[in-house]
Amino acid sequence: MELAYTRDDEEFRTRLRSWLAAVLPTLPPRPDPLDWPARRAYDMGWQRRLYDAGYAGLHWPQAAGGRGATPVQHLIFLEETEAAGAPYVGAGFVGLLHAGPTIAAEGGPAQRARWLPPILRGEEVWCQGFSEPEAGSDLASLRTRAVRSGDSYVVTGTKIWTSHAEVADWCELLVRTDPEAPRHRGLTWLALPMDAPGVTVRPLRTLAGSQEFAEVFLDEVRVPVGNRVGAENDGWRVTMVTLSFERGTAFAGEVVACRRTLRQLARRAQRDGRWEDPALRRRLGRLNAEFTALWRLVQWNVSEAAHALRHGGSGVPGAGGSVFKLRYSHARQELYETAAAVLGPGSLDLAEEWTRERLSSLSYTIAAGTSQIQHNIVAERVLGLPRGR
Amino acid sequence: MDFRLTRDQEALRRGMRDLLAARFGREELRAAVDGADGAEGADRVAGAAGADRAAGTDRSNAGEGADRAGERSVPGGRLWRELGAAGLFALRAPERSGGVGSGLPEAVLVFEEAGRALLPGPLVATELAGSTGLVPGAAEGTVPVTALAGARAGDCALVEHLASAGAVLLLEEGRPARVLDPAAPAAVPMRSADPLTPLHRVRAPLPGPDRAPYRSADGSADGAVDGGEGAAPDGGVLLLEGALLAAAQQLGSARRTLELAVGYAREREQFGRPIGSFQAVQHLCAGMLVRSETARSVVYAAAVTADEAEIRAAKLLADTAAVDNARDCLQVYGGTGFTWEADVHLHLKRAWLRAEQWCAAAGSEERLASALLRPAGR
Numbered sequence A: 001m002e003l004a005y006t007r008d009d010e011e012f013r014t015r016l017r018s019w020l021a022a023v024l025p026t027l028p029p030r031p032d033p034l035d036w037p038a039r040r041a042y043d044m045g046w047q048r049r050l051y052d053a054g055y056a057g058l059h060w061p062q063a064a065g066g067r068g069a070t071p072v073q074h075l076i077f078l079e080e081t082e083a084a085g086a087p088y089v090g091a092g093f094v095g096l097l098h099a100g101p102t103i104a105a106e107g108g109p110a111q112r113a114r115w116l117p118p119i120l121r122g123e124e125v126w127c128q129g130f131s132e133p134e135a136g137s138d139l140a141s142l143r144t145r146a147v148r149s150g151d152s153y154v155v156t157g158t159k160i161w162t163s164h165a166e167v168a169d170w171c172e173l174l175v176r177t178d179p180e181a182p183r184h185r186g187l188t189w190l191a192l193p194m195d196a197p198g199v200t201v202r203p204l205r206t207l208a209g210s211q212e213f214a215e216v217f218l219d220e221v222r223v224p225v226g227n228r229v230g231a232e233n234d235g236w237r238v239t240m241v242t243l244s245f246e247r248g249t250a251f252a253g254e255v256v257a258c259r260r261t262l263r264q265l266a267r268r269a270q271r272d273g274r275w276e277d278p279a280l281r282r283r284l285g286r287l288n289a290e291f292t293a294l295w296r297l298v299q300w301n302v303s304e305a306a307h308a309l310r311h312g313g314s315g316v317p318g319a320g321g322s323v324f325k326l327r328y329s330h331a332r333q334e335l336y337e338t339a340a341a342v343l344g345p346g347s348l349d350l351a352e353e354w355t356r357e358r359l360s361s362l363s364y365t366i367a368a369g370t371s372q373i374q375h376n377i378v379a380e381r382v383l384g385l386p387r388g389r
Numbered sequence B: 001m002d003f004r005l006t007r008d009q010e011a012l013r014r015g016m017r018d019l020l021a022a023r024f025g026r027e028e029l030r031a032a033v034d035g036a037d038g039a040e041g042a043d044r045v046a047g048a049a050g051a052d053r054a055a056g057t058d059r060s061n062a063g064e065g066a067d068r069a070g071e072r073s074v075p076g077g078r079l080w081r082e083l084g085a086a087g088l089f090a091l092r093a094p095e096r097s098g099g100v101g102s103g104l105p106e107a108v109l110v111f112e113e114a115g116r117a118l119l120p121g122p123l124v125a126t127e128l129a130g131s132t133g134l135v136p137g138a139a140e141g142t143v144p145v146t147a148l149a150g151a152r153a154g155d156c157a158l159v160e161h162l163a164s165a166g167a168v169l170l171l172e173e174g175r176p177a178r179v180l181d182p183a184a185p186a187a188v189p190m191r192s193a194d195p196l197t198p199l200h201r202v203r204a205p206l207p208g209p210d211r212a213p214y215r216s217a218d219g220s221a222d223g224a225v226d227g228g229e230g231a232a233p234d235g236g237v238l239l240l241e242g243a244l245l246a247a248a249q250q251l252g253s254a255r256r257t258l259e260l261a262v263g264y265a266r267e268r269e270q271f272g273r274p275i276g277s278f279q280a281v282q283h284l285c286a287g288m289l290v291r292s293e294t295a296r297s298v299v300y301a302a303a304v305t306a307d308e309a310e311i312r313a314a315k316l317l318a319d320t321a322a323v324d325n326a327r328d329c330l331q332v333y334g335g336t337g338f339t340w341e342a343d344v345h346l347h348l349k350r351a352w353l354r355a356e357q358w359c360a361a362a363g364s365e366e367r368l369a370s371a372l373l374r375p376a377g378r
Helices: A007-026 A036-053 A071-083 A090-106 A109-121 A235-246 A252-272 A278-310 A320-348 A353-361 A371-382 B007-023 B026-038 B043-054 B078-085 B104-116 B123-132 B235-267 B279-305 B308-338 B344-356 B361-373
Strands: A126-129 A145-149 A152-163 A170-176 A187-193 A199-204 A213-224 B145-149 B156-160 B167-171 B178-180 B187-189 B199-203
Touching (some): A007 A071, A090 A126, A090 A187, A090 A235, A187 A213, A278 B279, A278 B308, A278 B361, A320 A371, A320 B279, A371 B279, B007 B104, B104 B123, B104 B235, B123 B145, B123 B167, B145 B156, B156 B344, B167 B235, B235 B308, B235 B344, B308 B344, B308 B361
Antiparallel strands (some): A126 A152, A145 A152
């Protein structure tokens, strides 16, 4: 049980901190959240600075052009960038956290050379085409068809909840190549160029009023066979590599941010007189305990992942990620419910950042695997309960 | 940073688990419950042991009734002396004074096992007294020590195992810890909800002249005690250490009720299949794991940092994990869970009790709220 960081790790932290202190004041102003091209440019500009400073693909293996940093250093990176108020990964999310690691793990040499460097340099944006209108939690039931025709697959179907689709260059696409096979065994992973003929993007408006994701219609889109990563009909296994990345340390920076928000909430309550309400104070105190524990849970999971990596494992947090996601998504919603209690009538004012965050927090128990699906995963894969229906 | 347990820590935990399995397995637990039940609370049994000790005799050494059901685990009895010999009550005392010389993380692992096994007795206060050397005999397990911990002056507080205790630790924030004669405080016995933990309501002493009625264990008037080696430790520090050890017990209980629920859900069949294959039951069990894993992270971290806010956070989450896991375990057990024969109620009642002791929720939530107003590094 050691929470102190090694001297190497502390040096890494110090260098990162001084780089952040130097670079952050030179960033352009943040773009309008509704202006997608501006957001893309901003996020890619930040990624380019990370690349130039040697921080791009920190947790990627060196063979893939990454830094091969330890899980602990990756955690320090997430902690420090958030604490310094650095930009979030933004439009780089799918490339850096899903598609890139998948290509690094499963792609051939030419595929790695083609797709990985532009992700690291902040030149190409990826989006994710997994979910479909009829295939949400039951992802393996997806119907988008890919039929082999010469050197191409001809793809037809509809994808949904695709973040960054409007500004993406590539889409990591999961398609059905063998409708006769058992459902997990007829799927294939393809890299779809978003400018291919037959691709139509229709933005979806979220309940928060923003356009964070889109529906993607595919009408006989031709995708070269060379864009297939992994074997035909092996796409389910290939995809699972990316999904576990998604639930790993992706939220570590957000825990740091939530703890900052919590302190701001307390000061706001004190200023507005709501601090006199003992029920509200106790709710804030309970949240302090909650986020203290969540940070420690991140460190626990990272320690487990680092240990596994040293002993030949993938370094990808496994089911521990599901436990964390269940608890964190609930805590985040409770944080912004409490913010609404602090704001009182102001909680209905969309000019308040916390009002908007309250709305977007509603997605946390749904996106990247609903809480119900996460409970199933924990029950069956961690606790070993018999498979249910 | 490597948050995982070291090999030595794993071995320590395994050793404690094996020791408790051999010395206080389910049979001994149920014998203790039945003994206490027959005597309407362990008070009478424990009280008799206390009287024997006061008279300079030792019931279990004298042979008479030594193996009577339920008496082996009485505080100060044979099991306690065995645990004392194993170092349970002197974990953190320096080796030169006959202690184990471990730190809080090791103490937490050992107390987690005690909570898992539902080991009865005033374990936390006795460990504090033994590790600090405040009460002679505490470290050896021959003198059980209870505590009047963290109550505001004049408040009525719960004190466990008063009748069998040889001393009472009075722990107040901002004052040195003091040792009181168990006969000193005005105490009213309760019919304890936890069959293995006799309870008294005790009025916490008021500051100043009102302290007079409280004699110290060594007979001095104001109850202040010289720990033997310089000044007595700060009551607030011991209070927090006690809260952490209680949190560790809660964690052990929470992880145990999860195991019980999962085991039962795998075995019990309805509609022709194990109930653990139904999502309604699966989700209860998964929620229990989420609670215990989250609580574990902060309890272990608090053992490493010994930071006040982190200890309070650990106690809050461990209390919730223990109580809610016992509740959900009871639900998974169905009708069986409502019976005296199942162990679930023992976990639930002990969890309720520990949630009231050693920094209860209301006070800690207030402290953790105030902490948010202080400028923080991160």
